[in-house]
Amino acid sequence: MTIINKRNLFFLISVWLLSTLLPAQNVTISTPHTQLLLSAPNGGTPKQLYYGSRTSDADIRSICETARGRNAYPVYGMGYPCETTLSVRHADGNLTLQMAVAGVKETRLTEENATLTVIELKDKVYPFFVNICYKAWQDADVIETWTEIRHEEKKPVQLQQFASAYLPVRRGNVWLAHLSGAWANEGQLCQEALQPGMKVIKNTDGVRNSQSAHAEVMF
Incomplete structure (x- = not known):
């Protein structure tokens, strides 16, 4: 019979729980009077949490903790019932996409008085990549958005449907x-x-x- 110390058992359970949680990363994109909040957990789905008037840091924390959000760039193939932004046919004929967050980059464009935020997505199976780009202009209260799509599959990939952006509206x-x-x-x-x-x-x-x-x- 094997006896496990309660303290060691608690430690093992805690480590297992922590290892299954995705490290959340909340992304804030701001202009002088507007704000866009997104959730971009590494390995998870990017979601839009809020878009509207600029708000306080306390409100941002509250929104990030409580808002469920909507998919920031829904793709075809894994049970998403609504209109999707991207549909492809892979080199092997498969139509499925499973895009997950691979990283987030932010660059200050001093000469343009803007900030560029890029949420990098990678398919969980195929070497297929999408960058969701947000450019926040600080002198015009404008957030410009577009996508960059590329792949490293051995044969051509057919883009059947592709949108520059996706904006959920309440x-x-x-x-x-x-x-x-x-x-x-x-x-x-x-x-x-x-x-x-x-x-x-x-x-x-x-x-x-x-x-x-x-x-x-x-x-």
């Missing part, structure tokens, strides 16, 4: 504003309530994208 009295028009009637402001479902604003003019629909929207 349900409520949300209005969408955008510009549209026709020849000699360009730049007409359209405002409408944001309803459940999908709103598509499309322009096929190539480099001449100001005559019909503009690609910019405001909520």
Whole structure:
């Protein structure tokens, strides 16, 4: 019969529990009057926790501790029921993606008066990588976002669907504003309530994208 000291047993249990927890990293992206908060645990899923007016450090801690958040860049293939941002066909024909946080980098761009934050994602199985980039301009209250996609698979990978960004919007009295028009009637402001479902604003003019629909929207 083996006898285990209670103190040693508690130590073993504690070590096991700690080893299963992902080290959380909360990312704060700020302009003079706005703030974007994200959760980016190493090996986990990046989530958007808050976007709105700039708030206090105490409120940031409270949000990070209590908010469940929404996937910051949902991908196709592992049971995500809503619209996804990225869908690919791997070199072996598989359609599945499992993107996890591999790191977070922040760079101060002094000459541009901006801060660049990059959340690096890597697929859990394939050598497939996505960088979610956020550029916070300190003189314009603008957060610019885009994605960088690359892979190191042995054969070509087909991008079937890819979005520059994903912005979850809380349900409520949300209005969408955008510009549209026709020849000699360009730049007409359209405002409408944001309803459940999908709103598509499309322009096929190539480099001449100001005559019909503009690609910019405001909520």
